[in-house]
Amino acid sequence: MTTESTVRTRFAPSPTGFMHVGNLRTALYEYLIARSLGGRFLLRIEDTDRERLVDGAVEAVYRTLERVGFRHDEGPDVGGDYGPYVQSERLHLYRPFAEQLVTTGHAYRCFCTKERLESLRAPAAAEDEGGAGGSSVSGFPGGYDRHCRELSEAEVRRLLDAGAPFVIRQKMPLAGSTVFEDAVYGSISVANEELEDQVLLKSDGFPTYNFANVVDDHLMAVTHVVRGSEYLSSTPKYQLLYEAFDWKPPVYVHLPVVNGADGKKLSKRHGAVSFEALVDEGYLPEAIVNYIALLGWSPGGTRELFTLDELCEVFRIDGIGRSPAVFDYDRLRWFNGEYLRKMAPEAFLAVAAPWLADALPGGGAGLDLGRLAGALQPRVTQMTQIPGLVSFFRELPEYGIGLYSNEKMKTDPALAAEMLGKAEQELAGLGEWTHDALHAALTGLAQREGRKNGQVMWPVRIAASGTEVTPGGAIEILSVLGRDESLRRIAAGRRKLQEALGR
RNA sequence: GCCCCCAUCGUCUAGCGGCCUAGGACACCGGCCUUUCAAGCCGGCAGCACGGAUUCGAAUUCCGUUGGGGGCACCA
Numbered sequence: 001m002t003t004e005s006t007v008r009t010r011f012a013p014s015p016t017g018f019m020h021v022g023n024l025r026t027a028l029y030e031y032l033i034a035r036s037l038g039g040r041f042l043l044r045i046e047d048t049d050r051e052r053l054v055d056g057a058v059e060a061v062y063r064t065l066e067r068v069g070f071r072h073d074e075g076p077d078v079g080g081d082y083g084p085y086v087q088s089e090r091l092h093l094y095r096p097f098a099e100q101l102v103t104t105g106h107a108y109r110c111f112c113t114k115e116r117l118e119s120l121r122a123p124a125a126a127e128d129e130g131g132a133g134g135s136s137v138s139g140f141p142g143g144y145d146r147h148c149r150e151l152s153e154a155e156v157r158r159l160l161d162a163g164a165p166f167v168i169r170q171k172m173p174l175a176g177s178t179v180f181e182d183a184v185y186g187s188i189s190v191a192n193e194e195l196e197d198q199v200l201l202k203s204d205g206f207p208t209y210n211f212a213n214v215v216d217d218h219l220m221a222v223t224h225v226v227r228g229s230e231y232l233s234s235t236p237k238y239q240l241l242y243e244a245f246d247w248k249p250p251v252y253v254h255l256p257v258v259n260g261a262d263g264k265k266l267s268k269r270h271g272a273v274s275f276e277a278l279v280d281e282g283y284l285p286e287a288i289v290n291y292i293a294l295l296g297w298s299p300g301g302t303r304e305l306f307t308l309d310e311l312c313e314v315f316r317i318d319g320i321g322r323s324p325a326v327f328d329y330d331r332l333r334w335f336n337g338e339y340l341r342k343m344a345p346e347a348f349l350a351v352a353a354p355w356l357a358d359a360l361p362g363g364g365a366g367l368d369l370g371r372l373a374g375a376l377q378p379r380v381t382q383m384t385q386i387p388g389l390v391s392f393f394r395e396l397p398e399y400g401i402g403l404y405s406n407e408k409m410k411t412d413p414a415l416a417a418e419m420l421g422k423a424e425q426e427l428a429g430l431g432e433w434t435h436d437a438l439h440a441a442l443t444g445l446a447q448r449e450g451r452k453n454g455q456v457m458w459p460v461r462i463a464a465s466g467t468e469v470t471p472g473g474a475i476e477i478l479s480v481l482g483r484d485e486s487l488r489r490i491a492a493g494r495r496k497l498q499e500a501l502g503r
Numbered sequence: 504g505c506c507c508c509c510a511u512c513g514u515c516u517a518g519c520g521g522c523c524u525a526g527g528a529c530a531c532c533g534g535c536c537u538u539u540c541a542a543g544c545c546g547g548c549a550g551c552a553c554g555g556a557u558u559c560g561a562a563u564u565c566c567g568u569u570g571g572g573g574g575c576a577c578c579a
Contacts, residue, residue, distance in 0.1 A: 014579050049578055114577075121576095141506085142575060167577055185508070194506055194575085202577040209579045233507050233574040256509080256572090263571065291515090294528090298516055302527040321516080323509050324572055331515060331529045341542075378542040389540095409538080442538080457538030465539095473538045 007039025009224045010217070011065075011072070014046040014209075015057035018274035019064045021327065022228065022258045022266060025292045029255060029320070030226045031070040032293070035312040039223070043075030044216060045086045048206055064275045068285050069308050082220040087212055094207035097215050097245070098168045098200050106244035107200060109166045110148040111159050120145055142196025144169075149197065168201040170211075170237065170244075178236040182252045184320045185229070190236045198237055210234065214241045217250060226253040253317060256296045257324045266327050273327075282355070282383025287336040296325045305338060337381035349373040352386060359387035361394040371435070372480045375472030392465045393481065396489055399466040401500045409454035416459035417497035422449065423460050424490050433483040438475045463493025 009030040013023055034041040043065070045058060065072065074080025084090055101107035121143045140146065149171060151159075159166070172195040179189045200211040207215070217225055232254050242249040260270030272278045278288055286307070293311050294304055297320050306314065340348060352373050357363045364372075372390065380386060391397075404416035411419075426445050430437055446456040461474035464486055470477060478486045 012579095016579075046579070052578070110577095117577085169577095188507070190507070196575075199577050204577080206577085208577070213579090228573090229508070230573050231579095236507095254508090259572080261514080265572090294515065296515090300517070302517075304515090304528060321509095325516090326514060328514050328529070334529055337542090375541095379540070381541095406539080439538095446538090453538050455538090461539060467539090469540045471540075473540090475538075 006221075007034055007037040007224060008042065008220070008222050009034045009039065009226055010042045010044050010220060010222050011070075012044040012046050012213070012216075013061050014049060014052070015054060015061065016049070016052040017054050017057055018060050018276060020266075020273055021275060021278065021288070021292060022273075024064065024068070024275050024288075025258065025295060026226060026228060026255060027065065027070055028068075028289060028293060029253070029297070029315075030224075032311055032315040033224055033226060033253065033317060034073075036315040040073040041070065042080065042082070042220065042222075043072040043077075043085060044220070045076055046209065046212070047086060047088045048091075048209065048212060050088075060276065067279075068275070068289055087216065090212075090216065091206065093219070094212060094215055095201060095205065098207070098211065101170070101200070101244055102168060104244065105171065106240075107168050107170050108149055108151070108197075109156055109160075110169045110197075110199075111151075111164050111166045112144075112147055116147075117144065140196070141194050142198065144197055146197055165203040167199045167203050169197040170200050170241065172197055172237070172240065178239055180235055180239040180249065180252060182232070182235075182254050183224075183317050184256075184322060185232065185254055188232065188235070190233075192236075195237055195240070210237065211241070214238050218242070218245070218247050223250055224253055225250040226255065229254040229256055253320070256321055258295060259324050259326050261326060261328070263324075263326070270327065271329055278332075282385075283332060283336050284339050284351070287332065287339040290339070291332045291335045295327065296321050305335075333381045340380060341378055343377070345370070345374060345377065348377045352376060352380075352383065355383050355386040356390065359390050359394065366482070367393070368480050371476060372471075375476045375480075379471050389471045392467045392470070396492070397466040399462070401497055403462045403466075403468055404459055404497065406454075406458055409458040410452065411455050411458045413497050413501060415455060416462070417494060417501060419445075419449070419451070419456050419459045420463055420490055420494040420497065423456060424487065424494060427478075427483075427490070428487060430483075433479065433486075435475060435479045438478050442475065459493070460490065463490045465489075 011027040011030050013019070013027075031041050033039070043061075045061070047053060047058075062077065072078065074082060074085065076083075076085040098107060102109065120140075148169075173192040175192060177189050177191045178195070179187060181187055198210055199208050201207055216222075235252060235254075239249055258266050260266045262270075266273055272281050275285075275288065279285060289308055290304075290306055290311075293306065293315075297315075299306070299314050299316075299319060343351075349370060353369070356369060356372065360367060372393075376386060376389065379389070401413045401416075404411060404413045422445055423442065426441050427438070430441055442456055442460065443453055446453050449456070457474040461470060461477060462468075464474065464477045464481060466489075472480075481489070
């Protein structure tokens with residue numbers, strides 16, 4: 001339930017695409033602020049931009065929140081006392097508020113046409129060709145010259161009667177400055193003359209984001225407005241809106257942006273950036289959340305592995321940093337490895353299964369997948385690595401006898417040929433093809449021959465895999481490969497060596 | 504161009520005037536372990552952007568410079 005003092009945060013995505021990790025992080029912090037303060041977390045869909053709507057985007061939001069465990073207390077799907085939670089269903093709410101501001105002198109009707117607005121900007125753009133393409137060059141913030149700001153009542157009446165289309169613009173103070181307090185950036189002050197008379201209500205009657213946002217946040221009793229720092233520069237306008245309505249402003253929590261490795265805004269060219277794309281690339285939701293929590297926020301100590309519940313307990317707003325952070329895939333991968341290794345073997349097998357099925361002969365049927373997963377689990381940091389690691393099971397790759405030489409193991413082709421021959425005989429008579437039996441047979445062979453384990457194991461592993469580096473050692477590979485295929489490969493290795501050695 | 508913000512190892516960060524010869528983590532490089540490689544353990548490399556000021560004392564405060572990011576729509 002909600003009382004006067006209940007903290008309320010909201011995640012307000014616009015369904016224009018898939019869930020970007022930057023948005024996911026914003027949602028996470030909103031969730032954590034609510035949970036850590038005993039508050040409520042709500043979901044609001046901001047779909048007022050009909051042109052940019054993307055099919056399936058709302059579903060992606062639900063799916064992602066679900067997958068990641070940010071449970072919202074209120075929202076379009078779960079209801080709540082402050083609905084509707086979809087902006088397009090709230091359209092009737094905004095106009096009265098805009099009209100109220102016109103009445104109180106905080107806003108005015110503007111009848112300027114799009115053409116006039118463009119002509120205001122065009123000459124300015126030409127002036128600084130090759131430049132930043134700024135629009136305040138015209139001498140007015142935002143490029144609008146406040147043409148309709150002081151229209152007489154009679155003139156307004158005339159235009160209205162003539163049915164001229166109009167927008168409602170916010171009337172910014174011309175002097176002084178506006179100050180607001182941000183929970184992470186501190187006190188920020190902007191000269192009012194820098195503020196544009198922004199549009200509140202479009203000529204089609206729809207509110208702009210800037211307006212709907214403030215109205216909705218107030219109506220929904222949102223106490224902490226959390227968003228990316230790209231909104232920092234428009235916050236003074238929101239602040240003025242709150243003041244004009246005489247509403248209590250929320251606590252502003254602006255988050256540092258997330259950049260790519262080149263310091264530019266994180267985008268597809270940096271790699272996977274949507275939550276689902278990351279999952280498809282073999283990152284676990286828990287790892288993504290843990291990693292992202294620490295991108296721009298710090299618990300203060302040196303601990304860095306936290307479950308979502310643990311984050312809820314230790315999260316504090318003042319741990320949020322101010323400088324932009326770079327999304328580092330290497331670090332994400334490390335977190336992923338940590339979570340992968342911590343999983344119960346069966347759980348790991350479950351997430352690895354689809355990757356294995358794709359890469360193994362017959363989809364892995366008949367193979368000891370549990371054993372294979374066991375070998376993979378401590379070695380994998382990203383599921384995409386699996387196919388490459390196990391491809392030799394499907395087919396023995398072409399390999400040169402150089403692989404049989406290893407300085408550290410003290411092996412060379414001649415020794416390998418000998419050991420392979422003996423291993424072949426030893427294993428052919430093996431009663432049961434189990435991990436323990438294989439281990440006993442091979443180490444026993446090494447002992448009898450007066451060799452180091454590696455001098456037997458290395459050649460056998462190479463023959464069985466044709467691969468220099470494999471997940472697991474000779475015994476794991478043999479046991480997964482099975483008797484027939486193992487013996488076939490060992491024999492093939494032996495013959496390959498004998499041919500090469502001229503014997 | 505104008506406005507706002509930011510600035511500790513390559514990256515994520517701790518630090519909130521003395522505990523800092525700046526701590527942790529990723530990555531990287533060594534070593535140990537070992538039937539390969541990983542994992543694990545041990546060790547190493549590497550940073551307070553610059554210049555002033557305040558102070559007995561500055562990574563920590565102030566000013567400036569430089570660099571970076573963001574904003575400047577009838578988009579959100």
